[in-house]
Amino acid sequence: TSKMDTDDNIINGLIYARELKIPEVVIMSDNKIYRGCCSNRTNTGSFTSTDLEPLAVLIKENIEVNKDIVLETPISQMVYKPFNTNIKVIVIKLFPGITGDYINKTLGNYHVQGIVFELLGNGESPVADSFLSAIDNLYKKRTLMVGVPQMRHRGKEIKNIEMMNVLEKRGIFNGDGMTIESSLAKLYHIISTVGDFEEAIRLISVPLRGEISK
Secondary structure, eight states, X not given: OOHHHHHHHHHHHHHHHHHOOOOSOEEEETTEEEEGGGOEEOTTSOEEOSSSOOSEEEXXXXXXXOTTTSOOOOOSOOOOOXXXXXXXXXXXXXXXXXXXXXXXXXXXXXXXXXXXXXXXXXXXXXXXXXXHHHHHHHHHTTOEEEEEXXXXXXXXXXXXXXXXXXXXXXXXXXXXXXXXXXXHHHHHHHHHHOOOHHHHXXXXXXXXXXXXXX
16 A cells, blocks of 8 residues: 555545544545454555445545444443453464464463464364364363454355364354454453353354454
């Protein structure tokens, strides 16, 4: 993205933040407004949303708002709930041949409360016994885990549903429809504010503020 494009995005963002009633954290890029927690940066430096259509599109002097997907304005008073800075949530990118020994050595004595696993492709995962055994052990330690596909295609579900079911039985819960970044933030929020592990698991699949785009 050129400096001119960046300047245009900033100027247009300021103008339409004032004029439009979109009660969300948004990103303006290439004359489109995206939901912030559903956006990804592309190789060109601009932003897009793989799983969700733009909230609004700027066409010449007009802007078309997709009112069907814009979230409603909250009616309850916002309560600030800071993250617990003592908890640890990490991202582990899976790769072909990854083993339980690799997971164990990566973590070592480093105790984590949450892990986001970046799954292979459109939702694939190794199924070696040692890998699944390591996941079992993490679940027994009450580690909250989410699996998010590496490749994202708007309107397409995780390809291998059977594999996702296997992972969920082991304790890696379906994060399809969320980005890696929003999954990480969500785990921090849930672990910081929810004491019951079963309730924390339930909230993974509950949209808190539009982060699940399916």
